[in-house]
Amino acid sequence: MPQTQKQSHYPDPGIKQDVVSRTLSVLVDNEPGVLARVIGLFSGRGYNIDSLTVTETEHEKHVSRITIMTRGTPAVIEQIKHQLERMVPVHRVADLTLLGETLECELALIKVAGKGEKRIESLRLAEIYGAKVIDASTEHFVFQVTGGSPEIERFIKIMTELGLVEVSRTGIAAMARGAKGL
Amino acid sequence: MARTMTGAEMVIKAMADQGVEFVFGYPGGAVLPIYDELAQQEKVKHVLVRQEGGAVHAAEGYARSTGKVGVVLVTSGPGATNAVTGLTDALMDSIPIVCFTGQVPTHLIGSDAFQECDTVGITRSCTKHNYLVKSVDDLARVLHEAFYVARTGRPGPVVVDIPKDVQFASGPYVGPSNIKHKTYTPRVKPEMAHVREAVELLAHAKRPIFYTGGGVINSGPKASQLLREFVRLTGFPITSTLMGLGAYPASDKQWLGMLGMHGTYEANMAMHDCDVMLCVGARFDDRITGRLDAFSPGSKRIHIDIDPSSVNKNTRADVGIIGDCGYVLEEMLKVWRETVPQVDRNAHKGWWKQIEAWRGRRSLAYKNSPDYIMPQYAIERLYEKTKDRDVYITTEVGQHQMWAAQFFKFEEPNRWMTSGGLGTMGYGLPAAVGTQIAHPKSLVIDIAGDASILMNIQEMSTAVQYRLPVKVFILNNQYMGMVRQWQQLLHGNRYSESYTEALPDFVKLADAYGGKGLRCEKPGDLDATIDEMIAYNGPVIVDCRVSALANCFPMIPSGKAHNEMIMGEDVSDETVATAIDKAGKSLV
Numbered sequence: 001m002p003q004t005q006k007q008s009h010y011p012d013p014g015i016k017q018d019v020v021s022r023t024l025s026v027l028v029d030n031e032p033g034v035l036a037r038v039i040g041l042f043s044g045r046g047y048n049i050d051s052l053t054v055t056e057t058e059h060e061k062h063v064s065r066i067t068i069m070t071r072g073t074p075a076v077i078e079q080i081k082h083q084l085e086r087m088v089p090v091h092r093v094a095d096l097t098l099l100g101e102t103l104e105c106e107l108a109l110i111k112v113a114g115k116g117e118k119r120i121e122s123l124r125l126a127e128i129y130g131a132k133v134i135d136a137s138t139e140h141f142v143f144q145v146t147g148g149s150p151e152i153e154r155f156i157k158i159m160t161e162l163g164l165v166e167v168s169r170t171g172i173a174a175m176a177r178g179a180k181g182l
Numbered sequence: 183m184a185r186t187m188t189g190a191e192m193v194i195k196a197m198a199d200q201g202v203e204f205v206f207g208y209p210g211g212a213v214l215p216i217y218d219e220l221a222q223q224e225k226v227k228h229v230l231v232r233q234e235g236g237a238v239h240a241a242e243g244y245a246r247s248t249g250k251v252g253v254v255l256v257t258s259g260p261g262a263t264n265a266v267t268g269l270t271d272a273l274m275d276s277i278p279i280v281c282f283t284g285q286v287p288t289h290l291i292g293s294d295a296f297q298e299c300d301t302v303g304i305t306r307s308c309t310k311h312n313y314l315v316k317s318v319d320d321l322a323r324v325l326h327e328a329f330y331v332a333r334t335g336r337p338g339p340v341v342v343d344i345p346k347d348v349q350f351a352s353g354p355y356v357g358p359s360n361i362k363h364k365t366y367t368p369r370v371k372p373e374m375a376h377v378r379e380a381v382e383l384l385a386h387a388k389r390p391i392f393y394t395g396g397g398v399i400n401s402g403p404k405a406s407q408l409l410r411e412f413v414r415l416t417g418f419p420i421t422s423t424l425m426g427l428g429a430y431p432a433s434d435k436q437w438l439g440m441l442g443m444h445g446t447y448e449a450n451m452a453m454h455d456c457d458v459m460l461c462v463g464a465r466f467d468d469r470i471t472g473r474l475d476a477f478s479p480g481s482k483r484i485h486i487d488i489d490p491s492s493v494n495k496n497t498r499a500d501v502g503i504i505g506d507c508g509y510v511l512e513e514m515l516k517v518w519r520e521t522v523p524q525v526d527r528n529a530h531k532g533w534w535k536q537i538e539a540w541r542g543r544r545s546l547a548y549k550n551s552p553d554y555i556m557p558q559y560a561i562e563r564l565y566e567k568t569k570d571r572d573v574y575i576t577t578e579v580g581q582h583q584m585w586a587a588q589f590f591k592f593e594e595p596n597r598w599m600t601s602g603g604l605g606t607m608g609y610g611l612p613a614a615v616g617t618q619i620a621h622p623k624s625l626v627i628d629i630a631g632d633a634s635i636l637m638n639i640q641e642m643s644t645a646v647q648y649r650l651p652v653k654v655f656i657l658n659n660q661y662m663g664m665v666r667q668w669q670q671l672l673h674g675n676r677y678s679e680s681y682t683e684a685l686p687d688f689v690k691l692a693d694a695y696g697g698k699g700l701r702c703e704k705p706g707d708l709d710a711t712i713d714e715m716i717a718y719n720g721p722v723i724v725d726c727r728v729s730a731l732a733n734c735f736p737m738i739p740s741g742k743a744h745n746e747m748i749m750g751e752d753v754s755d756e757t758v759a760t761a762i763d764k765a766g767k768s769l770v
Contacts, residue, residue: 029364029365032314032316033302033303033306033314036303036306037306040306040307044307075494078494079491079494079495082489082490082491082493083491085490085491086335086336086368086489086490086491087311088310088311088331088365088366089311089365090365091364091365
């Protein structure tokens, strides 16, 4: 009901803004609770997380890099960045999507079980997708595949028909192209 | 060089080195080592509250009335969880607080030990930052960082959770000057290009307005001075949020009164019709803007804020200036004086004429009575009787708070302590205790409601123990007045649970605590009661029996715009019952 929307105190839902997807790199001090802080910000303020990857990347400085894929209107994305920036252990927030073309990559482990023709087919397709077999028996394979998320999605979809048992994915690691670092 | 001492000693030493004179707290098992050290020194004085929630509000009152960091010391488990409301309150109103919490020994963390709780987990979202210190080697650094984080940038509460074994352990102590923060360096000086752009906009404004907030108070007395200079230099009208009262003198003719839900007609209409708005240290809260899509539709907005996340959060800003209000105002003044802008005097004259016409509506007018005390009248008398004194006002939350904001005229910053963002009932009495601790010779009055006061009434005992002559002035209508007012507006006059059937006898209650109780039932006795209250050298509770069904107007009902206010004069049962439509009813 448009009438209802007009009455809101809160940011006007009547103004339509497109939802965009963004990849953020957040450099943080690797102190206890820092991930909980970042995630808590997203859940507490109702933001989305599509993918989240975190590990310490500079050991001597105890700096971790959190890669977050998020979705929202441009206004929400701006809020997310500012809210992250004002957190005490945050060094820097970079919106990779704005830095030009981004390299985005993830790794997935995919377990497929079956016998006969399906088993051979899964192995053949794994080769095409550049997946490595890292565990196998007469009844199963575990493939390790890396690449962009859409590619991994496609591979998983194909494996569903060939006896997919389970999937484990790392989430996206991302970086801007070119010689410069963050 | 670093001196070796125990963790407990470090806490006290760090407080002393940070210039802390008072700490508000309550002892318990997990902070006993710190309390033991506290008792063996004289630099830091402890104020024993009666509940940890009171400790945080007292520290808030102390901080807000002095500009210093308020310090709290509580034990683990319930000590920490009781502090949560106060911490959230301080976060919402940007009050610098450092709260030390005891914790069970590190080897017991996670074992559901007695009085254990996940303090850093619980307080993560209600503090600016928090720390769990697992090694005494980190303690000194964390203690000083906590003070730095609490008072720098946009101020806020910081929790330092210290396990008991860390309090006993010995380690190196370093002083505050050796601590530098790795990541947290908020911007305080503005981008000059933005300042010039803002001055340019203001210079060409035909219907300008200043809209200021708590950020001006937080920036320090100099920011208020600069604001006054700038407002007088430009001749523009000024309004302020609840949190910003006192930054600009209420007696000045350029002052339009508070804006927002219970703001004056002239302030809200001027906000609605202005063409350039200069927002200084306020955050376009929903209580200020009303219906957002109808908020000040024709204006260009300049927003000065130290917190980049405040700019463009609720409304779009045409010019966003990130920095401390004090610095920004200084630069703006400089640029204004250098450029000597040719302002449109004719347009401004017309603007003021319009504002005077709105002022002529006398939106705060109420019908006085010779038989019973109107709450507005009570505040007016309280103001008249105390205005020439060195007075600090705190409030609880509700109708009385809004009446105090409307009718008590503040001339100076740091004189007004109220819970704005969180709206915490029970804030006023402990805040008055903290304020009185900071200003022992001043007159500190908690303007209270009969419902709110009971939420932290135990702090009367604190006031008596420390001989703090705080005055609690209760506007007693036996209702949770604001709840009832909303039930009238939204729920067909059905007063669900908003009437208190069994209030205590406040006069006897004051006596029982060791203070003085006074009761006032007739308008004619009001002045004498206030005189008696002021004259008594000790804590006083005044039970001021006011008109039970008085409501707080003017009001922008939920979901309405600034130019759709309900005025006190045209209130009938009909207007009240139909003021908010179906959609507005779902709003808070």
